[in-house]
Amino acid sequence: MARSGVSTAPTVPFRIVLWLFGLITVVPFGLLLLTSIKSRADVLKGAFALPDYPHFENYVAAWTDGRFGTYFVNSVIVVVPVVAVSIVLGVITGFAFAYLRFPFKKSIFVILTFGMMVPTEAFIIPLYYEMLYLNLINTYWVLILTQIALSVPFATIFMASAMRQLPTEVLEAAVLDGATRPQVLLRVIVPLLAPAVSTLALFLFIWTWNEFLLPLILVNDDSLRTLPIGALFFQGKYTINTPVLTAGAVIVIAPIVVVYLIFQRKFIEGLTSGATK
Amino acid sequence: MAATTEQSIGDSGRIPGGTRRRARPEEPASILDRMGKGNLLYVLPGLLIYAVFVFVPILAAVVISLTEWNGLVVPSFVGLQNYIKLFSDHEFYIALRNNAEFMVFYCVLPLVIGICLAAIISVVGQRERLVLRTLFFLPYIMPTAVLGIIFQWLYNPAFGPFNQILKAVGLGKIALPWLGDFTWVLPAVGAVAVWYFFGFCMVVFLSGMQRIDPSLFDAARADGAKGWQSFWHVTLPQLMPEVRVVLLLTVIASIKSFDLIFTMTRGGPGNATLVPNIYMYELGFQLNRYGYAAAVAIIGALLVFVVNFAIHQGMRRFDRSSV
Amino acid sequence: MHDTLSNRLRLGAAGIAVAALAAGLGGAAQAQTLVTWDDYTDVGQNAVIEQLNKNFEAAHPGVTINRTARTFDDLSMTLKLTVAAGNGPQVTKVNQGAADQGTMVKQKLLLPIDDYVKQYGWDKRFGEGVLARMQWSDSGQFGEGHYYGVSGLGEMVGLFYNQKVLSDAGISTPPKTFEELLADADALHAKGVPAFAIGTAKQHIALHMLTGMEQAHIDASNRKALDDVIYGRGGTFKTQAALDAATTMQKWAKEGYFIDGYSGIAGNDAVQLFVAGQGAFLLDGTWYFGDMQANPDIHFMPVPAPAGVSKPLTVGGVDLSWSITSNAKDKATQDLAAQYMDYMVSPEAANVWAAAGFFPSSTPTDDSAVKSPLLKEGLAMWKTITENNALGHYADWASPTMLKTYDDNMPHLLAGDMTPQAFVDALDADYQAYMKSVGK
Structure with missing residues (x-):
């Protein structure tokens, strides 16, 4: 990276620009946190005005009235299997697209990409009726299965492209040692692609955690809802309680921020290794 | 993310943007392929679940777009009428035009900013770079629906911080009611998209840069190239695969855009930020015209293909002229 | 209901279970x-x-x-x-x-x-x-x-006024007639006080304000035309009252009678600003009582009627x-x-x-x-209105697309790039298209 060719450039102005952009990314988060501990009257006093005391009761209101406890558990119940199964499927299907020949390979690939292009809003109504027919409405299953299905195209393409960049010699060596295909996949390919897998995991986690439309439509029972629905809950037809709403938003994003901060090193490594030819 | 999506696509399927077949020798089969039968077993599980829960409903949406349906009773078949109606639908054209303008904010600006930041980030040390990179990527992990709520408040003319800052630095004259101004509402919403995507673009470019063969820079330096020259002549052309990936993903995102605009403006004021997806929502969920709404969705999906095809073609030409 | 044997058996089983449960709880429910x-x-x-x-x-x-x-x-x-x-x-x-x-x-x-x-x-x-x-x-x-x-909750669109802001501007009593409201607005404007708190970025204060004024011009004894329009029996949106209300709104918007930046402020936020003391009047509904009661200077009354209208309609419902x-x-x-x-x-x-x-x-x-x-x-008002049969209507009920038609055109009316006549025409065009589609 040190060799990207601008090492002779002046440092200070660039550094200012960089940190300016860094600031721009965090200020809204800071203001969000600040608003979440204000009273409704404080909100009108200006964004940077501090409240007299931190109104943590906003969090209590969001947590209890918004039933965040239940929603949090539901989000976890849905996200974990979605991420895990999508990765497994992505690795297996990606393996096929990277190394194997099979009939209609190109057509199947085209069909998979549809899933990335067509917005969910476009097919949510037929999906609802289909799920109803399969008796899956109002279950965890419907949230898990549909979101796995939505993740398959990206997971497949992502894993396939990462596998294509592995040096063929390694695979050949393994095959010459007498390894079967599942063995090559599990013992050679997957360990080599660990960073790419963790990148994929993080992306799937973010997308699934933030998914709004599917749980909104496919689940009617309050006890099965996920967090993002809770986040927008405090909007009445005519009333809105900004501090409680922002407190709810903080509760929803906190887990993703934590996961991101823990995994971000690995994750960016994954991006990097995926792109290396 | 898919720093590599397009590369693999370019090799195996060349989607999106063109299913056309290029006359070229069949790729050599991998050593793994020769080993045995049952190749399909690797494809079927993923494909099956995808087909049941995504592809069948998409096909159903195509069928629905050929009907008139209120979402409740049996749809009645109307052929291509919905599509014909769309061509004379003034609001749909407004939505398309707005979407084209949004692409500047969803695709072009984040790309340019991302590439510039990636180019200059090497001036700081390893640790500082890690912190910046982490910060830049942060917006991308946020649920966009929540972002809309935050930014709606940031833009508030009466007590939002944005105008508060403008007034504090003596720019009260341009402290506009951003989300209510016919001219400025689209850039104001677009700016949020820039904020959301630029760090993502930068991280992808950064990883692309690490891939570049250092000897290319050495050669450029030997030829007497200054910093920005070697960036222009070496880095940029080498980054074309990443540019293509970023464009692909942001174009999809711009045409699928919904949450952000919905939570901030609902397409208003007076349709100034109406995009096809919002229009589809209004038609479907508010007016119960699901057939017509499905037609809007299908046209939107076709647009993704067309635009990506155009990008693909454009990039190829660029590749050829630059290499 | 199919009363098949299996159903009956199932019901029977359920009944036994329920009975057992109830017995266990010691109740008969x-x-x-x-x-x-x-x-x-x-x-x-x-x-x-x-x-x-x-x-x-x-x-x-x-x-x-x-x-x-x-x-x-x-x-x-x-x-x-x-x-x-x-x-x-x-x-x-x-x-x-x-x-x-x-x-x-x-x-x-x-x-x-x-x-x-x-x-x-x-x-x-x-x-x-x-x-x-x-x-x-x-x-x-x-x-x-x-x-x-x-419905469990009533709704009325009325005039919220901040007595303190009025008094500070030398207006001792709230307006009794529509003409007085216009005069008070002019007086406030002349003093540089924003007369109305309003926000049009979200929610529908502008719609309620417009129709609130419009329907205050209709006496309960003449309500049939409005009822017919709303209940889909036909009629027109091109009324003098509608045109006048649109003209007045446009004038106020153009000449700065509204709070600064109103077009970029959501209705809910405008209410918060009004509670904080901005603007002398706000025309909207009883659903904001919960917010408004935070400021004891704020009162609620019917949108004042012009001279000659004794039982004005109040927009509202449940x-x-x-x-x-x-x-x-x-x-x-x-x-x-x-x-x-x-x-x-x-x-x-x-x-x-x-x-x-x-x-x-x-x-x-x-x-x-x-x-x-x-x-x-509010409750006193509700009583009078019920007695007078003077509860008006939400105009957007007239057709499925009417709310969107209001929302799409209102910003143009207020920004001044659409004439009041064109605005009313747009509403009527929507309504007539709907009437035609349902065969009337």
Whole structure:
């Protein structure tokens, strides 16, 4: 990276620009946190005005009235299997697209990409009726299965492209040692692609955690809802309680921020290794 | 993310943007392929679940777009009428035009900013770079629906911080009611998209840069190239695969855009930020015209293909002229 | 209902189980779950409905309320779809008008409740003009025929005024006539005080303001034309009152009678600003009482009528109605649903709503529950309006697309790039297109 060719450039102005952009990314988060501990009257006093005391009761209101406890558990119940199964499927299907020949390979690939292009809003109504027919409405299953299905195209393409960049010699060596295909996949390919897998995991986690439309439509029972629905809950037809709403938003994003901060090193490594030819 | 999506696509399927077949020798089969039968077993599980829960409903949406349906009773078949109606639908054209303008904010600006930041980030040390990179990527992990709520408040003319800052630095004259101004509402919403995507673009470019063969820079330096020259002549052309990936993903995102605009403006004021997806929502969920709404969705999906095809073609030409 | 052997067996088994359970609990009640959906997601309303549900469960041992709250948008998006699929609530809140309630009635997704209206005397508890909003005839005519719902909360669009701001500007009493309102606005404007708090970025203050002024020009004795328009019997939006109201709004917007930056401010935020002392007037509904009562200087009154109109209409109605869906399949469930609805619109529930600062549709029996002066003013107004049969209409009920037509054109009217005539024409074009589409 040190060799990207601008090492002779002046440092200070660039550094200012960089940190300016860094600031721009965090200020809204800071203001969000600040608003979440204000009273409704404080909100009108200006964004940077501090409240007299931190109104943590906003969090209590969001947590209890918004039933965040239940929603949090539901989000976890849905996200974990979605991420895990999508990765497994992505690795297996990606393996096929990277190394194997099979009939209609190109057509199947085209069909998979549809899933990335067509917005969910476009097919949510037929999906609802289909799920109803399969008796899956109002279950965890419907949230898990549909979101796995939505993740398959990206997971497949992502894993396939990462596998294509592995040096063929390694695979050949393994095959010459007498390894079967599942063995090559599990013992050679997957360990080599660990960073790419963790990148994929993080992306799937973010997308699934933030998914709004599917749980909104496919689940009617309050006890099965996920967090993002809770986040927008405090909007009445005519009333809105900004501090409680922002407190709810903080509760929803906190887990993703934590996961991101823990995994971000690995994750960016994954991006990097995926792109290396 | 898919720093590599397009590369693999370019090799195996060349989607999106063109299913056309290029006359070229069949790729050599991998050593793994020769080993045995049952190749399909690797494809079927993923494909099956995808087909049941995504592809069948998409096909159903195509069928629905050929009907008139209120979402409740049996749809009645109307052929291509919905599509014909769309061509004379003034609001749909407004939505398309707005979407084209949004692409500047969803695709072009984040790309340019991302590439510039990636180019200059090497001036700081390893640790500082890690912190910046982490910060830049942060917006991308946020649920966009929540972002809309935050930014709606940031833009508030009466007590939002944005105008508060403008007034504090003596720019009260341009402290506009951003989300209510016919001219400025689209850039104001677009700016949020820039904020959301630029760090993502930068991280992808950064990883692309690490891939570049250092000897290319050495050669450029030997030829007497200054910093920005070697960036222009070496880095940029080498980054074309990443540019293509970023464009692909942001174009999809711009045409699928919904949450952000919905939570901030609902397409208003007076349709100034109406995009096809919002229009589809209004038609479907508010007016119960699901057939017509499905037609809007299908046209939107076709647009993704067309635009990506155009990008693909454009990039190829660029590749050829630059290499 | 199929009364097959297997069904009977299953019912029998269930009955035994229930009996065993009841015996075990030492009660004789029947275990039953009632699935309800409502839109009370605001923090204050949420607390009230939870309380009411608890009260109902306590009064009906063995009954469990399975409540799902949905925001207004979610409700209109999911309710029809879900009930059509034989899923979801047995009792639900549903938005009146053609788009939601009308569609559901047509598809037989809601059950007529004529018997319960008589049984519980809802027709006597609420004025005829109120219940008409939830009536649909067999031929699909709105405003007559079978009853399909009742509502727990009343709604009126009126004039909120901040007495302190008025006094500071030398205006000692609120306007008594529409002409006085215009004069007060001019006087405030001349002093550099924004006359009106309004925000048009979201919610519908502009719509309520416009139609509030418009309908204040209609005397209750002449209300038939308006009723006909709203109930889909035909008519026109091109009235002098509408044109005048649009002209006045445009003038105020252009000349700076509104708070600064109003076009970029959401309605809810405008209300918060008004509570904080910005603007002398705000025209909107009783649903903001909860917010407004934070400032004791703020009062509520009908939009003043011009000279010559003695019983002006007040825009308003009731909140989304409670209705029984086709999911309440058997008589027992329907009866339970009706009991629930009766409790929700009872004077007892009204006391709880009033105590929390909300505006109930039935008169609270407990005067001490009404603590907020605003609420007292509102309840007095509600009484007069009911007596005069002067409850007006939400204009956006006239056609399924009317709300969008208002929303799309209002910013242009206020920005001055659309004439009041063109604005009224656009509304009428929408209405006539709808009338034509339903064959009128």
